[in-house]
Amino acid sequence: MSDALPLATLFASSFLSATLLPGNSEVTLVAMLLSGVSQPWLLIVIATMGNSLGGLTNVILGRFFPRREMTSRGQEKAARWLRRYGAAALLLSWMPVIGDLLCLLAGWMRLSWGPVVAFLCLGKALRYVILALATLQGMTWWH
Structure with missing residues (x-):
């Protein structure tokens, strides 16, 4: 059986997990590691x-938001971190909820692309x- 479908599924799950849409990339990765569907690397x-x-999609979306005052404590806290x-600070972009907000705010604050890409990845x-x-x-x- 080809690795293409499981790998595409993992890619899609991982992509969605990094957006505001639901995704279960950790569960998908662990399941695939345990099943031996492909090489771990x-x-x-x-x-x-x-x-x-x-x-990075969230960073791009953040660049489209108009520059104005922040309306929530969470936004202000994430902006202070940035x-x-x-x-x-994008080393924490993997964290649930706060990571999405950090990415959006990095775009909104127009942080330089090179460091954004490097730290986020x-x-x-x-x-x-x-x-x-x-x-x-x-x-x-266990074995």
């Missing part, structure tokens, strides 16, 4: 690519690497 790369592109740490990749290592280590421990 390939699954990590595909999940990272999908999730990073989803996060002002304080710059694009490095690094944060997403580290999350999947840690998840994969924990899953594979757990498989070894």
Whole structure:
């Protein structure tokens, strides 16, 4: 059986997980790691690519929002993080809810593309690497 369909499913799940739409990229990745559907490194790369592109979609969308006062405490808190740490705050772009907001605000604040892409992708990749290592280590421990 070809790896194309499972990999496309992982990519789609990872992309959607990085947007405001529902997705279960962690569950999908773990299930695929446990089933041995493909090489772990390939699954990590595909999940990272999908999730990073989803996060960058949020950055792009953020650039379309008009520049005006923030209306919620959450927005203001995320904006303070971005002002304080710059694009490095996007290492946390993998976090539920706050990560989406950080990506949107990075676009809204017009942060430089190079650092945004670098930190966002690094944060997403580290999350999947840690998840994969924990899953594979757990498989070894149980056997």
